[in-house]
Amino acid sequence: LGCHGLTPDASGLTHLHVAIKAELHRHIDAYKSALHRLDELGLAAASSKKPVDASHQRLLSLYHCDVQQRLIDNKTLLTILDKPDLKQLRPLVDTLANRVQSDKEALFCVSQIKRFWMFLVLAVSIRAGAFCFRLQPVGEEKPVAALLMAFSRGCGALLDLMQAPESPCHSDGYHSEPEADSDSGKDLVGRYASLYYQNRPRALEALDSLPELTHATQLKSKILFSVVVLAFRTCKNLRDSKLKETFRNLHLDGRTAVGQHLRDDVIRCLASSAATFPLTEAENQVRALVCDTLKEYKCLDNCAALRRYVADVTRVTWLLVNQLPSYELDTDFQTPVRLKPEKHQRHHSADRTNDTVRSYLWPALVLQNVCVYKAVVVTGGA
Numbered sequence: 001l002g003c004h005g006l007t008p009d010a011s012g013l014t015h016l017h018v019a020i021k022a023e024l025h026r027h028i029d030a031y032k033s034a035l036h037r038l039d040e041l042g043l044a045a046a047s048s049k050k051p052v053d054a055s056h057q058r059l060l061s062l063y064h065c066d067v068q069q070r071l072i073d074n075k076t077l078l079t080i081l082d083k084p085d086l087k088q089l090r091p092l093v094d095t096l097a098n099r100v101q102s103d104k105e106a107l108f109c110v111s112q113i114k115r116f117w118m119f120l121v122l123a124v125s126i127r128a129g130a131f132c133f134r135l136q137p138v139g140e141e142k143p144v145a146a147l148l149m150a151f152s153r154g155c156g157a158l159l160d161l162m163q164a165p166e167s168p169c170h171s172d173g174y175h176s177e178p179e180a181d182s183d184s185g186k187d188l189v190g191r192y193a194s195l196y197y198q199n200r201p202r203a204l205e206a207l208d209s210l211p212e213l214t215h216a217t218q219l220k221s222k223i224l225f226s227v228v229v230l231a232f233r234t235c236k237n238l239r240d241s242k243l244k245e246t247f248r249n250l251h252l253d254g255r256t257a258v259g260q261h262l263r264d265d266v267i268r269c270l271a272s273s274a275a276t277f278p279l280t281e282a283e284n285q286v287r288a289l290v291c292d293t294l295k296e297y298k299c300l301d302n303c304a305a306l307r308r309y310v311a312d313v314t315r316v317t318w319l320l321v322n323q324l325p326s327y328e329l330d331t332d333f334q335t336p337v338r339l340k341p342e343k344h345q346r347h348h349s350a351d352r353t354n355d356t357v358r359s360y361l362w363p364a365l366v367l368q369n370v371c372v373y374k375a376v377v378v379t380g381g382a
Contacts, residue, residue, distance in 0.1 A: 007095055016095060034080045041073055106144055109249060113151055152251070188327065189365065189372050191316050196362045196376065199312045200224055206305030212297055221361055223290060223300075227310055228363055230286045231317040232329050238282050239270065239321055267322050274319040283307075283314045320365070330364035330375060339379055343371045351380035 006013040038044045207220040247254045287310050320327040339355040357377045364375035
C-alpha cells in the first residue's frame with residue numbers, strides 16, 4: 001500500500017501517471033518522426049518493397065553503393081528510435097505493474113478476510129468456550145491498511161490466548177473423552193465402509209447399464225477403485241492449500257509451535273464444517289482425471305450415477321483427511337502378493353482356496369499405521 005509514491009523523471013520526482021504521459025508523448029513524437037522518415041526515404045512503400053528483394057541470392061548480389069545506402073537508411077532510423085529518453089518507458093511500465101500487483105494482493109487479503117468471516121467466527125466460538133469475543137464485521141468504510149493491521153493484531157491476540165495455560169482453549173471440556181473419540185472413529189470408519197457396501201454397488205449397477213461398458217467388468221471396478229484413491233489425493237491437496245493460504249494471510253510459519261496449534265485448529269474447523277464445505281471443484285477434478293484417462297469412453301462424461309458416486313466419496317474423504325490424526329489410504333496395491341489377514345479381506349466371489357491377491361476392489365483405510373478397514377481383494381490363480 002505504501003509503494004505508490006513519487007517516481008523519478010527527467011525533470012525530477014513526479015507522479016507515475018504524469019511521468020508515463022510525458023514518456024508516451026516522447027515516444028509518439030519519435031514514432032511520428034520515424035514514420036515521416038520512412039515515407040520520405042521510400043523504405044516502406046509497397047511498390048518498392050518486394051519479397052524477391054530480400055532473397056538470399058539478391059542480397060549476395062548487392063554492390064558497394066547499395067550496401068552503403070542501406071547502412072545510411074538504417075542508421076537514420078536507428079538514430080531516431082534508439083534514444084536514451086525512449087528507454088524510460090519500460091521501467092515506468094514495470095513500476096506500474098508492481099503497483100497493480102500490490103493493490104491486487106491488498107484487495108485479495110481483504111476479500112479473504114470477508115470470505116473466511118464465518119470460518120473465523122466458528123474458530124473463535126470453538127476455542128473460546130465460555131469466553132465472549134466481539135469480532136467487528138468487515139466493512140469498506142475503513143482504510144485498507146487499518147483493516148489489515150486490525151485483523152493482524154486480532155489474530156495475534158487470539159493466538160496468544162490459545163497459548164495461555166489458563167485459557168479455556170486448554171480446558172478439559174474442550175477435548176473429547178476417550179470414549180467419545182472411539183465412537184467418533186467408529187462412525188468415520190463406518191461411513192467409509194458404507195461407501196463400499198452401499199454407494200459402490202449403486203454406481204457399479206449404473207455403469208453396467210452403459211452399452212460401452214457392458215463387457216468391461218474389470219474396467220468398471222478399476223474406475224470405482226480409482227475414484228477413492230483420487231479423492232483422497234485431491235482432498236489432501238485441498239486441505240494443504242487451505243492451510244498454506246491461512247498461514248500466508250496471517251504471515252505465520254507453519255513450522256513453529258504457534259503455527260502447529262493453528263494448523264490443528266483449522267483442521268478441526270474444517271472437520272466441523274465438512275458436511276457443508278464446498279467441494280464442487282474437488283469433485284470436478286476427480287471426475288476429470290477419470291474421464292481424461294478414459295477418453296475413449298465418452299459415456300462417462302454424462303453419467304449422472306458416476307457424478308453422484310464421486311460426490312459421495314469426496315465428501316466422506318474430506319471428513320477423513322481433516323481429522324487429528326488424519327486417516328490415510330494404504331497405497332500398497334502391488335500384485336500378485338500373498339493375502340495378509342491383518343489388512344486384506346476377500347471378496348465373496350474370490351477363490352478361498354488360493355491366498356494370492358490378484359486385484360484390489362477397495363483400498364484399506366489406515367490410522368497411524370494401523371489398518372482400521374481392510375482392503376477388499378480378489379484372490380485366485382493366474
